[in-house]
Amino acid sequence: MxxxxxxxxAISPKQAARRRxxxxxxxxxxxxxxxxxxxxxxxxxxxxxxxxxxxVTEIAECCAVDLSVVSRHLxxxxxxxxxxxxxxxxIVLYSVRYGDWAEALRALADAIEACCPAGAxxxxxxxxx
Amino acid sequence: MxxxxxxxxAISPKQAARRRxxxxxxxxxxxxxxxxxxxxxxxxxxxxxxxxxxxVTEIAECCAVDLSVVSRHLxxxxxxxxxxxxxxxxIVLYSVRYGDWAEALRALADAIEACCPAGAxxxxxxxxx
DNA sequence: GATATACTTGCATGATGACGCAATCACGCA
DNA sequence: TGCGTGATTGCGTCATCATGCAAGTATATC
Numbered sequence: 001m002x003x004x005x006x007x008x009x010a011i012s013p014k015q016a017a018r019r020r021x022x023x024x025x026x027x028x029x030x031x032x033x034x035x036x037x038x039x040x041x042x043x044x045x046x047x048x049x050x051x052x053x054x055x056v057t058e059i060a061e062c063c064a065v066d067l068s069v070v071s072r073h074l075x076x077x078x079x080x081x082x083x084x085x086x087x088x089x090x091i092v093l094y095s096v097r098y099g100d101w102a103e104a105l106r107a108l109a110d111a112i113e114a115c116c117p118a119g120a121x122x123x124x125x126x127x128x129x
Numbered sequence: 130m131x132x133x134x135x136x137x138x139a140i141s142p143k144q145a146a147r148r149r150x151x152x153x154x155x156x157x158x159x160x161x162x163x164x165x166x167x168x169x170x171x172x173x174x175x176x177x178x179x180x181x182x183x184x185v186t187e188i189a190e191c192c193a194v195d196l197s198v199v200s201r202h203l204x205x206x207x208x209x210x211x212x213x214x215x216x217x218x219x220i221v222l223y224s225v226r227y228g229d230w231a232e233a234l235r236a237l238a239d240a241i242e243a244c245c246p247a248g249a250x251x252x253x254x255x256x257x258x
Numbered sequence: 259g260a261t262a263t264a265c266t267t268g269c270a271t272g273a274t275g276a277c278g279c280a281a282t283c284a285c286g287c288a
Numbered sequence: 289t290g291c292g293t294g295a296t297t298g299c300g301t302c303a304t305c306a307t308g309c310a311a312g313t314a315t316a317t318c
Contacts, residue, residue, distance in 0.1 A: 016178035017191035023177055029170045036162035037276075042146075045156050049145035051246040056295055062146035066278050071296060073276090090285040090294050098245035102238040109231040109238075116227035117180040166306075185265060195308050200266060202306090219264050219315040259318105266313070274305080283296070288289100 010117065023111040026104070034080035039065055040073045044082060044096070053086065053095035139246065151240040155233070163209035168194055169202045173211060173225070182215065182224035 011019070035041055046062040047054060060070040074094050077083045082101055086093045140148070164170055175191040176183060189199040203223050206212045211230055215222045 010181050011179055013175045013179045013183050013188045013191045016180075017171075017175050019178055021174075021178050023174055027164070027170050027174050029165055029167045032161050032170070033165035035156070036158055036165040038158045039276080041156050041158045041161070045150075045152055046142045046146045048152055048241060048244045049148055049150050050140055050142045051145075051244060052139050054142050057293090059142045062142045065276090067294090068279080068296075069277060071294095075296085087285095092295060096241075096244070098241055102241045105234045105238040105241070109234040112177065112225075112227055112231045112234070115177045115180060115225070168306075186263090194306090196264090197266075197309080198307055200264095204266085216315095221265065261316105261318080263316075264314080266311100268311080269309090271307085272305105273307100274303105276303080277301085279299090281296105281298080284294080286291105286293085288291085 021111070021115060023108075023115055026108045026111050031080050034077055034082060037073070039063060039069070040077060043070060043073055044077055047083070047094060048096045048098070053093040055091040055093060059094065150244060152237075152244055155237045155240050160209050163206055163211065166202070168192060168198070169206060172199060172202055173206055176212070176223060177225045177227070182222040184220045184222060188223065 035044070042063055043059060047059055056071050056074060057067065059074065060067050063070065074083060074085075078085050078094065081104075082097060083094050084097050086095070164173070171192055172188060176188055185200050185203060186196065188203065189196050192199065203212060203214075207214050207223070210233075211226060212223050213226050215224070
């Protein structure tokens, strides 16, 4: 039988730092940084709600910023894996990678809960458990 | 019968900007900005993998930055709703809100897929659909 | 009350990044 | 080939932010 001191997951932060977990691969600051700018998030939400592939000029109409700014933001969102791009003549069509994005978020959610010593749904995060 | 032109969700970005969706509430740039810094993410992952409530000094041991920096980062992560705090004497205990965080991510995933005209799992995000 | 421990806050500095303008590139069309 | 539209890139500027040091606050112990 397991003693109380040998509780699952109860280690020091220093030990935890060396321990590899699925969480590490998914918590890449670079990917989240893309979602950390208001203008960028607005463009992304706009495109997501739009529900189809759109050109840069078209997307720019939903935001009061220069076209060059929109172009840069979209490019960054693509590099972050949130958008995909397709050229159609001289028009650059951006579209949301709905499936990949949602899947990545769920995988992160799973990885987080895998770290929780009480397992999934431990009640509002109060995990002194 | 529905004609091809009356496809679900196929609107312009400008129209999409005015349309309210569950996605809007969940795509708050401020919350993501908290995850956009390498040091902050490292501290968070450290605490998550640790699996228990930890003091600031203890957490600081897993990162080569000043204690004041750690204190500020943890405070910011708390304001972002990712951590919770509890004072125990002179020690400030931070712990990860596993449940809330995972739940928020899944809700965002759902909101994203709700925007996808083809519904959930449309295959790698290629949604010209 | 004095001292030590645990943490927070003020301040200066350096780095990163968002923005607009202008120039340039890419492609279609006459 | 020249022109117009759509998009990207270079550059300067301004704001934000991460960091460390130093000073201050809070709590436990002697």
